Amino acid sequence: MSIPFDNSYARLPDRFYSKLNPTPVQAPQVFALNESLAAELSIDLSAIRPADVFSGNGLPANSEPLAQAYAGHQFGGWNPQLGDGRAILLGEVIGQDGIRRDIQLKGSGPTPYSRNGDGRAWLGPVLREYVVSEAMHAMGIPTTRALAAVTTGQPVIRERPLPGAVLTRVAQSHIRVGTFQFFAARQDVDALRQLTDHVIDRHYPTAETPLDLLHQVIARQAELIAKWMSVGFIHGVMNTDNCQVAGETIDYGPCAFMDEYHPMRVFSSIDHYGRYAYAKQPDIAAWNLAQFATALLPLMPDRDAAIEEFTEAVNGFAPIFAGHWQSLFLQKIGITNAQDDDVQMVHDLLDLMMQQEADFTNTFRGLMTDTASHQFTDAAAFETWARPWRDRIKSEPDAEQVMRQNNPAIIPRNHRIEQMIQAAVNGDQEPFNRLMAALADPFNDNDTELTKPPSSEEVVQQTFCGT
Template sequence: MTLHIPFDNSYARLPDPFHSHQPPTPVQAPSLIAFNHDLAAELGITGTDDPQLASYFAGNMLPQGAEPIAQLYAGHQFGQYNPQLGDGRAILLGEVVNPNGLRRDIQLKGSGQTPYSRRGDGRAWLGPVLREYVVSEAMHALGVPTTRALAATRTGQDVIRDRPLPGAVLTRVAQSHIRVGTFQVFAARGETDALKTLFEYTVDRHYPQAQDPSDLLQMVMDRQAALIPHWMSFGFIHGVMNTDNCTLSGETIDYGPCAFLDGFDAHGVFSSIDRRGRYAYSAQADIIAWNMAQLATSIIPLMPDQDRAVDQFTKQINAMPELIRANWLSRFAAKIGIASPAPDDETLITDLLILMHKDQADFTNTFRALVNDTGRDQFVDRAAFDSWRARWQSRIERETAPDTIMKQANPAFIPRNHRIEQMIDAAVAGDDDLFHRLNRVLANPFDDQPDESDLAAPPQPSEVVKATFCGT
């Protein structure tokens, strides 16, 4: 049966300044590593037993109805504005609308050079492709809004980074790839007509209830103010929260140097390119407000009274930290069994995190152990934990189902950094077993899965991952 993707490509119908028409570059010997059949069914894709599946998702063949484009955007990278970025190694094949009416992009990542490659080769190597596949699908299983992985394909040819490495292509699915940087590029160029077109397109696609740019800003802020505490509740550090990696849909996008905390460290940094800790674990709440301020600046030209808009947008941005704090409190209260937190509960949560930081207690396992009341085993200073536990027990006596709340908020399994690195090393050597095992186990992260308990264990000292790297 021939692969059929029900394309309806609205972004490709936007004017040329928004994108460049660009087919993917064929590869030498495509071979499929993984294909997400459940996601394909959700998207209405049929014919997934097509023997040419690897060729389609490596870019050697175009599915009928695809209109491949590379999208234009700009962005602040580590606080420095870059006036033109764009898809330097990605091609948007097109969009599909599933039976529930949800429109989603299908994009090939690592599919060759585009007009925005800026001297890059446009390719991806195997490690980042597998990392994004595993982590994005794990985030989805955790309930975090995220892009997803439809396929991973080897190319049969090497790419050159610090050494030759096996190439691969990821097929990514997103509600859209509209970024803060997409608005920034037209605002910076003074192209108000294009900016208005983008605003209208974004509202139609994601926020049909928005009446004006102020509404759009608030709705995007609301989603982002919910997203970042959701990340933090699982110990996730994005690592590269540039404005070009910040979506208007409120999804997590781009998993290059991402990582998860092992021992709790509020200032944890893993990304090798984040030398000053701009995107550290605890800094993510501040950075998302900064990113939203850049979005606000970009849409001011759409307002009829721009001086008044500056005042209005400033008030909205200044209110964002409290939105984030409320979402943070809700997420972390659930982790200790509290359904409807009061302001005083923040102290109880913070005191536990301080103890965890002091003893470098494992973030995921400590919270999971609270479900079985075995948290004491995670600490060196057990007397200090016992004192905290007495306060906690007194508090959750007022809750009706704290164990259920905690089990739903505290996974047994996350994509451990050392397991991801082990998976990549094995795959480079031709062994994909750990990749498939991680996907299977992480699809049900809140289940105990006792036969897989080694994947829940923190790293041994020799296994600790101190730095993660982008795939470019």
Template sequence: MTLSIPFDNAYARLPAQLFSLQMPTPVSAPRLIAFNHNLAAQLGITGYDDSEELAQVFAGNETPARAKPLAQLYAGHQFGHWNPQLGDGRAVLLGDLNTDQGRFDIQLKGSGPTPYSRNGDGRAWLGPVLREYLLSEAMHALGIPTTRALAAVETGQPVQREKVLPGAVITRVAASHIRVGTFQVLAARQDIEGLRALFEHAVDRHYPTATTPLDFLKAVIAAQASLVAKWLSVGFIHGVMNTDNCAISGETIDYGPCAFMDNFHQMTVFSSIDRKGRYAYGNQPDIIVWNMAQLATSLVPLMPDADQAVTDFTAAIHAMPELIRHNWRRAFGAKLGLANPTEKDDALINGLLHMMSEQSADFTNTFRALSHGSARDQFTDQAAYISWHETWENRLNTMDNPENLMRMSNPYLIPRNHQVEAVIQAGVNADFAPFHRLHAALAAPFQGTADTSDLTAPPAENERVLATFCGT
């Protein structure tokens, strides 16, 4: 094997109750769809020129030297309901490696059953693999913390869902796959030894300046407050913000029924399983606070004084909504060209958002048009826009070079749902040219070109995607 990955496997050195050793299940005829050469080089991976070998490794047929494959255990609140044991039901962590930029996991997703599969087949079909590859790499290009896509491979084997579909495996890279639910499962089992080992590993890996569980909690809160504000600033809806899908690193993880909005509305929901709108666009700030409260509860057993811990942790949680508002104000202020927005600018930002919602304006195109002076065309009631614009212009007159800030803050391209669905349908028919074209365009989301202008168009009425689905 020429492929070399410098695995170190720190997670595998944690207490054995945190995982199950698990080899991927081989497939019949793997074929490489995509490989992220730039990411591989950043990770110190070498010898990746043989596409056939890449297909074998990243389908799970061959195991790289020094890998120690395992499936991680975790629990979680799913739509607010406690599930005491979940875990990697269709994923295998090949291992983690230490680089100059930090430690990273390399995980196969869709690589076969594990002890946590809960009667599932452990497989992924092609659609969710292409979706996660496109969306995770798009989020990275947008500057939003996220897992990355290293490889996508067809398995050559069918997957049975509502109908028979082509199978695939995605290889994703993360600062770690440690979730709120990883802490929850140990706390629920009163496994203090395991909980402390996980805490020390997470601190060393993600927040090395934290010296206490309270420091750690505040650091995770800060990372999540920043992340969710960035989601809101690009119209992203995660779709399934369960605690088992909430990474303590502050990265976006688990691209299941996620989506980007076209027309703006605070209560937009795409996820087919979110029937009550728990994880709607505008609910995401409240949900992340709720998730952090569950993390706090899981950390209480590590504190010497439980009553004092509850007091301190509660104060940290109660401070989080204002921290999210601060991050939201900075993100949306930048989209309006305001380098140092204040609370007084909230009315200006909310005024635009309310008008966009009332008039069904396209989220991405409206903000991008502000950068070019053509936003009025996005509104049906142009008189209302002109009135708002006059107030905005007066505020902009106090700024230096706001246009440059706006161009850097308002993407030209996002992975629109109807375009992703078109890519998936083409892939099912063995045509990956649309996938590669969209992927290349999304790598430069702030730089529009004539040959990608069609990718900025909102969906026609017959192209609208009304629901997105979990990868399982």
């Protein structure tokens, strides 16, 4: 079996990781296989046994399986050692686009970083990440991707026995802010310098200094979070170990998309105080980036001067984010040539949506079909907002096309995800297939049933990480 691996991370010193093989499973079967992504990665599926390779039962030639070490702040609390507790990096491939990417098995068994966990995943979170990450990709949001989901034929014990599964995740890398924190906390300046050089070479080749790297990571994170906000996405667990320095969305645990709009919406069952609520995501991203800056400080010859420069860089996150947010939300209401009062018009709409519990996705999508008022209990109040907006977009000749390109018709709604998972547990793959087909083209109304918000009985109040 062969995958064209070229494993740069495995060539770093051995204190960056622990080398070990995945733990075999009893009866692997492919549940889903992303054949188009495999082709993009130059992986010939006919040359491997996907059920074996993507479960960890068979290792391709040139793979160098390892679990990465990292630390992190979790809900603001410091943990000096985390690491891949249930994931193993098989290796790296260079795709048809020339970009190097990791291929990682998630749920592949215990590692030295498991902290008494079983190292496994059950089918529900595997399918949630598969569906949501591929939906994010289709919406043009930087993200890790799903190459395969394989059932293991053996149970995973959570509150009760559940069917086990392994997700094959593809990412530009799995290097996190917490990876830098791991070495900074140990005062291992040599490893910190090697990690910095590796990240610059791999992700930011125009950066020449740690300060350059910081600026470029900040820029990518600012754009990423703005894109999350523009589709009503809530990550749910924005710890520093879930903040990937390449600028992709990573670790789809208790994530969710809003139905009714509220800026303080929280779904994560473990976010008891709303630290990672929808509207707090920009502030948390800036906080995470401040931890990244702090981890880079040991590389700087003049610490005091570096603190001043790094602080200025982190403070620059807010205006960069605001620029992306304003551009994206103006496009959601059909405006590309901004005027002075346009941003206030967006805020006024969001305030009205919050007051009347309007559906986030369907309100914005309805602007181009004149059905947005259906989302409001007081349609007259919406019309009061809409009249000047309609006059405003008369000077935007491409307004409808712009709205169509920036307002998805179909998102992975929470109740549909839960229904899909329950069906899959019961042996029915049709809801998964239906979701994947519709979400592959999210800006078209290709399955109107999937655009509907949940009924009162279908509302999902909490989402779970699955560990």
